[in-house]
Amino acid sequence: MTSVAALPIVVKVGGSCVDDLSQEWWNDLACLSTGTESTRLVLVHGWSTPLAAYAASSGRGTTVLRDRFGNQSRLTTDQTIEDIHTVSAALTSRIAGLLGARGVSSTRVIGDNGLLNADHGERYYWEGKTLVEIDNRVGPIRRVDPELLFPSSSARVTIVTPLALDPSGRTVNTDGDRAAAAIAAACRAPVLTLVTNVSHLMVAGKPVHEISREAAAVLRDNNTASGGMRKKLRAADEALAGGVQRVTLGSGLTSSLRDGHAGTSITSAGDRAQIETAAANG
Incomplete structure (x- = not known):
């Protein structure tokens, strides 16, 4: 297990990209994931666009907050976490199907199983010209447990849903790109795409x-x-x-981006x- 997890290929793809990526792109990813017997690929997915569409179809809008440092984030409530679970389940199912059609086995890991641990997130946000305290269920990644990346010895690809646990044990929303960065660093991947x-x-x-x-x-x-x-x-x-x-980073084939x-x-x-x-x- 240690040798397999030492140098995985780590790729992050936005939720809005999954349905727009070409068949050639998926063929290329499949080839990368089966390069050698020990090759393992970690595919971290986002969900921003499909989550917004799902919320809108359910009669719920999306609120964007701006913290005291000027950073923007989606207001994440208990309902938002439920919506993320629903949307990400559909996304990962589609990804697994696209890989399976190419003969590539995959497994899914949800980050709040212990893979991703987050710090408490920012609590003060601007409402007009006033800073107010808001319970926003987000948090920056504090620690990654790379031993949980490969629960199946037979799966060539691990699809990661980047939810995390905060110090109080609550599931929180994270930024997918930053989660992928933390995962790549934790498992010593030479390249992050x-x-x-x-x-x-x-x-x-x-x-x-x-x-x-x-x-x-x-x-x-x-x-x-x-x-x-x-x-x-x-x-x-x-x-x-x-x-x-x-x-x-870019929109090309993963192998071309990595090279x-x-x-x-x-x-x-x-x-x-x-x-x-x-x-x-x-």
């Missing part, structure tokens, strides 16, 4: 093929990168800080010129 619906990190309308961790952090902090991409850059920074050698032939590669190697250029773009 974040599959997105855009081809690259874009700066001034141009695709970035390679960038240092430091320069990417500048783009994140000066708001050149915003929204979902800003969160992905934060996750990349956390993965690299945890020992991952390279983070790749640096598509998307954007982020590494820890600092380049002063890159950092200065990133700062200038802010």
Whole structure:
């Protein structure tokens, strides 16, 4: 078990991407997962778009909160957690079916089984110009137990639903990209791949093929990168800080992203010129 879990392939795919990914993309992922006898692949999925659609179809809206630091997150209530379970069950079933059709066995792990442990989340959020305390069931990942990643010795792919347990034992919502980063670091994966619906990190309308961790952090902090991409850059920074050698992101085939032939590669190697250029773009 230890040798299998040492260097897995870790991929995160957004919930909105699952139905949009091509047959070629799934063929490529299947080939990656069966590369050698000991190959194991961890596929972390998100749920943002299908969760919002499910809530709307059930007559419930989505509330976005902004904390005192300016970070945005979905208001997560007891009902939201129930909705996440419903939506993620359907998502993982579809993923398992797509892999199974290619002869690849998979198993599902829900993070709140002990795989993912979170800290208490932020409790103060802006309502207009006033900070108010809100019980929002979210939390940043504090610890990952990599021994729980591979419950089945025969499954080539572990599909992870990134819910977590907070210190009080409650199930909480987490950011999927950051959960994938924590998982990659915990199991010492050399590369983390974040599959997105855009081809690259874009700066001034141009695709970035390679960038240092430091320069990417500048783009994140000066708001050149915003929204979902800003969160992905934060996750990349956390993965690299945890020992991952390279983070790749984009909409290409996973093998091409991992090899640096598509998307954007982020590494820890600092380049002063890159950092200065990133700062200038802010």
